[in-house]
Amino acid sequence: MLYVAEHTHPAAECPMLTDDGKNMIKELFSEEHIKSAGIEIVGAYMSCPVDEKAYHKGYFIVEAPDPETVINFFGPMKLLELKEVKPFSEIAKTL
Template structure:
């Protein structure tokens, strides 16, 4: 299921670009794993639609540090 969900075809058809994907993988099999994704998308609704039924979804807009540093 995960391989299909994150397949190039599914990502492309969703209208997003997956820039990076990271997972926390605790040693305890009963522990909760967390995924962190860097996604380029036309809007947040497209991302929400892509992840659909996932229980916990937190979206945060990020910018390159070089852009933020200019304002400091």
């Protein structure tokens, strides 16, 4: 199944501002951790370069067997919103 996971944090609390935060991000998104979590990250996008002073948003397209697997993977990032999605091409076939 495909999911879109959206994570938001204030720019002032960005993990990339500290060495500990940078290490957490590196470990979380390491190939080893992704593989051991049983997911595939299909796409990942961040608003950080555009939205430097308010809130940073991360959008992750994830393939996983169930929502709990995705939530467990993003644990340290305090995932705020998770939605199951389908390719639009599949939806369009039903019209």
